[in-house]
Amino acid sequence: MFCGGTFLNPGSWEAALLAAGTTLSAMKYVLDGHGKLAYALVRPPGHHAQPTQADGYCFLNNAGLAVNLALNSGCAKVAVIDIDVHYGNGTAEGFYRSDKVLTISLHMNHGSWGSSHPQNGSIDELGEGKGYGYNLNIPLPNGTGDRGYEYAFSELVVPAIQNFEPDMMVLVVGQDSSAFDPNGRQCLTMEGFREIGKKVHSLANRYSGGRILVVQEGGYHVTYSAYCLHATLEGVLNLPISLLSDPIAYYPEDEAFPVEVIKSIKKYQTDKVPFMKQAEF
Numbered sequence: 001m002f003c004g005g006t007f008l009n010p011g012s013w014e015a016a017l018l019a020a021g022t023t024l025s026a027m028k029y030v031l032d033g034h035g036k037l038a039y040a041l042v043r044p045p046g047h048h049a050q051p052t053q054a055d056g057y058c059f060l061n062n063a064g065l066a067v068n069l070a071l072n073s074g075c076a077k078v079a080v081i082d083i084d085v086h087y088g089n090g091t092a093e094g095f096y097r098s099d100k101v102l103t104i105s106l107h108m109n110h111g112s113w114g115s116s117h118p119q120n121g122s123i124d125e126l127g128e129g130k131g132y133g134y135n136l137n138i139p140l141p142n143g144t145g146d147r148g149y150e151y152a153f154s155e156l157v158v159p160a161i162q163n164f165e166p167d168m169m170v171l172v173v174g175q176d177s178s179a180f181d182p183n184g185r186q187c188l189t190m191e192g193f194r195e196i197g198k199k200v201h202s203l204a205n206r207y208s209g210g211r212i213l214v215v216q217e218g219g220y221h222v223t224y225s226a227y228c229l230h231a232t233l234e235g236v237l238n239l240p241i242s243l244l245s246d247p248i249a250y251y252p253e254d255e256a257f258p259v260e261v262i263k264s265i266k267k268y269q270t271d272k273v274p275f276m277k278q279a280e281f
Helices: 012-031 062-072 089-094 146-164 190-207 222-236 256-272
Strands: 037-040 078-082 101-108 135-140 168-173 212-216
Touching (some): 012 037, 062 078, 062 089, 062 212, 078 146, 146 190, 146 256, 168 190, 212 222
Parallel strands (some): 037 212, 078 168, 101 135
8 A cells, every 4th residue: 555645656666676675685694694784775765664555755664674584583682773853653563563673763753644654653652462662752852953862862762772682783764863954853963873873883782792784764965964874874883083074063952852851751661661660770
């Protein structure tokens, strides 16, 4: 099933297959021990594609297929961290009833956008059945930037990964959460993306033997998206120095409001999510 706004042309299916196949090959590269890090630079994106329908420019859920490959190849638990500016609803839906996959999405608080996207990315979409508590949404207010994302990682993402203890990490990246993206309202700069990459690197070293699959999603500012991607990979690689300087360097963000929002999400999760109730904060 397809939704309005997600268009097909004669080359769409072939492109979708190539994107999915590239992502699967990248995961297999890591699983087979050829390296600890692989990056799937793919289009079309995939994190809105749900089990029964396409959505939001996405036809096949590239990251979701890679997660299934990891599980079928012997990984007991996989963590997905999605930093695209939009909720990774398709990935969440695909594992909504599984306790083997922890899906964490940090996104702009945009809500639902119609029948094709009924999920709204709110904090109470926690999963169902065995999967209850294994879908953690972090809807961030418009204007959240480097400091806000860093605080969200420290207060919410890191404790969740520590309690889940995955043996494979998937970082779903979208540069549409950058300060100048026309399709988002957040204020991440290169430094923010770099710090996110470093935190994921540190978590992977501790829990997944350093194994990370990075999967590309959105990003619509042709120039700045490339800089932010470069910074993300610098962080994931844990490079000692930055190879590129930020051509913009500074953009004002609302630092106080995201802190209050993150505190309220933290309280909700520690009250509602069983495996988070024992977390040490």
